[in-house]
Amino acid sequence: DQQVKQNSPSLSVQEGRISILNCDYTNSMFDYFLWYKKYPAEGPTFLISISSIKDKNEDGRFTVFLNKSAKHLSLHIVPSQPGDSAVYFCAARFLNQAGTALIFGKGTTLSVSS
Amino acid sequence: DTEVTQTPKHLVMGMTNKKSLKCEQHMGHRAMYWYKQKAKKPPELMFVYSYEKLSINESVPSRFSPECPNSSLLNLHLHALQPEDSALYLCASSPWGGGGGITQYFGPGTRLTVL
Numbered sequence: 424d425q426q427v428k429q430n431s432p433s434l435s436v437q438e439g440r441i442s443i444l445n446c447d448y449t450n451s452m453f454d455y456f457l458w459y460k461k462y463p464a465e466g467p468t469f470l471i472s473i474s475s476i477k478d479k480n481e482d483g484r485f486t487v488f489l490n491k492s493a494k495h496l497s498l499h500i501v502p503s504q505p506g507d508s509a510v511y512f513c514a515a516r517f518l519n520q521a522g523t524a525l526i527f528g529k530g531t532t533l534s535v536s537s
Numbered sequence: 538d539t540e541v542t543q544t545p546k547h548l549v550m551g552m553t554n555k556k557s558l559k560c561e562q563h564m565g566h567r568a569m570y571w572y573k574q575k576a577k578k579p580p581e582l583m584f585v586y587s588y589e590k591l592s593i594n595e596s597v598p599s600r601f602s603p604e605c606p607n608s609s610l611l612n613l614h615l616h617a618l619q620p621e622d623s624a625l626y627l628c629a630s631s632p633w634g635g636g637g638g639i640t641q642y643f644g645p646g647t648r649l650t651v652l
Contacts, residue, residue, distance in 0.1 A: 427579075455639045457639070457640065457641075459643075464645070464646075464648075465645050465646070466541070466543075466627050466629075466643030466644050466645045466646050467580065467627070467643045468643070469640050469641070469642065469643075472639055472640060512579055512580075516639060523568070523585070523631070524570070524582045524585055524593055524595075525580075525582065525641060526582070527579035527580050527581075528579055529577075529578065529579050530579055
């Protein structure tokens with residue numbers, strides 16, 4: 424059973440427009456949510472995170488919104504650039520006495536055309 | 538230096554071979570992780586080391602054996618693997634074990650092929 428879901432496998436956007444990537448989760452115990460970007464043959468690169476007690480976090484062109492009641496978060500990229508084309512993973516962090524770990528969604532492939 | 542390095546980049550091994558994957562970070566991070574990623578799938582957690590002690594083992598088969606010789610190094614020893622173990626193996630680290638260190642920094646991965 425997937426605890427973190429990215430239901431859109433791909434998204435195509437024109438340069439300069441907004442990209443919105445969505446993520447849903449099922450476990451109320453997650454305390455942080457993170458977005459990672461991954462290019463082929465590279466490891467995931469951290470983009471932005473949000474605490475479960477916040478509803479918005481912004482960093483430059485990237486904004487993450489959290490709707491805790493809907494168990495839904497989204498990543499907005501404005502304006503989108505061709506270099507943003509990559510696979511975007513949503514990840515949720517859980518913390519227990521053994522330590523912390525991330526659970527990843529399946530990813531959304533973003534293509535930004537010029 | 539926010540870099541996690543992994544060697545080798547590519548590894549091809551037979552089912553009877555013994556090999557090791559290496560991961561290194563010099564950011565002073567106290568938590569290190571091994572993930573496995575198959576094609577078109579998300580990274581899946583294998584092991585977590587917190588302050589050089591194994592804290593999470595996600596029911597990984599014993600043919601995968603992790604080792605944390607010190608706070609900067611993480612190894613994954615491989616023995617008698619199966620072809621279905623072919624995947625990208627990712628190492629990550631985060632600043633603190635336990636509750637701190639939200640962000641995990643990933644290495645580039647080792648692409649493993651088991652023949």
